[in-house]
Amino acid sequence: MSNLTETEYLLEVENLLVEFAGPSQGIFGKKGEPVRAVDDVTFQIKKGEALGLVGESGSGKTTLGRAILRLQEPNSGHVRMVEEGDVKDILKLDQKELRQCWQNMQMIFQDPYASLNPRMTVLDIISEPLIVNGLVKNEAEAKEVAVKIAGSCGLVPDQLSRFPHAFSGGQRQRIAIARALVMQPRFIVCDEPVSALDVSIQAQILNLLIDQQKEMDLTFLFISHDLTVVAYLCNRIAVMYLGNIVEIAPTKDLFAQPLHPYTEVLMSAIPSDDPDQELNIALLKGELVGSGRNLSGCPFAPRCNYSDGKKCVNEKPKLVDIDGQRQVACHFSDTLSLATVEGI
Ligand SMILES: Nc1ncnc2c1ncn2[C@@H]1O[C@H](COP(=O)(O)OP(=O)(O)O)[C@@H](O)[C@H]1O
Ligand SMILES: [Mg+2]
Numbered sequence: 001m002s003n004l005t006e007t008e009y010l011l012e013v014e015n016l017l018v019e020f021a022g023p024s025q026g027i028f029g030k031k032g033e034p035v036r037a038v039d040d041v042t043f044q045i046k047k048g049e050a051l052g053l054v055g056e057s058g059s060g061k062t063t064l065g066r067a068i069l070r071l072q073e074p075n076s077g078h079v080r081m082v083e084e085g086d087v088k089d090i091l092k093l094d095q096k097e098l099r100q101c102w103q104n105m106q107m108i109f110q111d112p113y114a115s116l117n118p119r120m121t122v123l124d125i126i127s128e129p130l131i132v133n134g135l136v137k138n139e140a141e142a143k144e145v146a147v148k149i150a151g152s153c154g155l156v157p158d159q160l161s162r163f164p165h166a167f168s169g170g171q172r173q174r175i176a177i178a179r180a181l182v183m184q185p186r187f188i189v190c191d192e193p194v195s196a197l198d199v200s201i202q203a204q205i206l207n208l209l210i211d212q213q214k215e216m217d218l219t220f221l222f223i224s225h226d227l228t229v230v231a232y233l234c235n236r237i238a239v240m241y242l243g244n245i246v247e248i249a250p251t252k253d254l255f256a257q258p259l260h261p262y263t264e265v266l267m268s269a270i271p272s273d274d275p276d277q278e279l280n281i282a283l284l285k286g287e288l289v290g291s292g293r294n295l296s297g298c299p300f301a302p303r304c305n306y307s308d309g310k311k312c313v314n315e316k317p318k319l320v321d322i323d324g325q326r327q328v329a330c331h332f333s334d335t336l337s338l339a340t341v342e343g344i
Helices: 061-068 095-102 122-132 139-152 157-161 169-181 199-216 227-233 251-256 261-268
Strands: 009-020 035-046 050-054 076-083 086-089 105-108 187-191 219-224 236-241 244-250
Touching: 009 061, 009 219, 035 050, 035 061, 035 219, 035 244, 050 061, 050 227, 061 105, 061 187, 061 219, 095 105, 105 169, 122 139, 122 157, 122 169, 139 157, 139 169, 169 199, 199 219, 199 227, 219 227, 227 236, 227 251, 236 251, 236 261, 244 251, 244 261
Parallel strands: 050 219, 050 236, 105 187, 187 219
Antiparallel strands: 009 035, 009 076, 076 086, 236 244
16 A cells, blocks of 8 residues: 555655575585565655664665665565656666666765776766766766766865875765765665764765755655764654664654664663763673574564563564654553653
């Protein structure tokens, strides 16, 4: 069932499932259990919103982002996008239609250097998508548009004839952002775009993204393992654990009162301004295990401080609506009173 007819939505992900073949057991061994990196995920993104996606490393954030754009082919599910009043199921498009759709959907990665061709000048890197997609009459027009976008991303004309290696990490991310924006997309998946940058540079890049979002009416899926980075930029936050979305809420509500024990743990790991307070990640028991896990119970049960050892282990909680704004997947969320963080 699609909710997209309500015009406030741009994108809908429904029952999305992505599995990877598990690691082989020795050279002659059988393939291991498949890893379910994205496990039956459903959510919507509103037009013009920045939806944050948080969770520790290995929880499936990158795979989900890539699967939405079909850079990773999902096993099943739907990804629907509204385009000029039409609803398109991205997973049903042929290669030509998909290429056209990518003009509207872009992805920005953690490591800008890996995504920039080292043998091209910055101007060529930014103008190339326009030429490849036939969006301009000629090269001169492509360069004109590219210079303008580069300027709005804080790159001065002098820098545009240089090659990527001449730039710092933050400036390379500006180049990658300009290259994504030059297509005038409507939706961008930002995958840990500031995680490799110095803290002092992170705010500059986040502010650039916020400015461009307003300017170009962009919709973001913003992926980060860092809850504070996501809180800075996003209206709503989805919390992911082992391929599952366990909680979605407006940012201020999530911080005021987390409803899922895993969200509480993520919040307890936020470093406090108080230097005497140690990072409190001791709350979390055990390790994130991707394969061979019990798919019928709650994925977080083995590490959860509140697990009852029965229902939590045997029955997987569904993501249920709480008040029309937030959803949580925990059997006991209404009886728990979880800790919050102040000052965010
Ligand atoms: N190409 C791949 N082949 C096999 N397993 C993969 C591949 N990409 C990701 N995985 C596995 O899928 C899970 C989710 O990974 P990922 O989406 O990168 O998580 P995150 O971005 O949250 O760190 C992990 O268990 C990871 O090992
Ligand atoms: Mg990742």
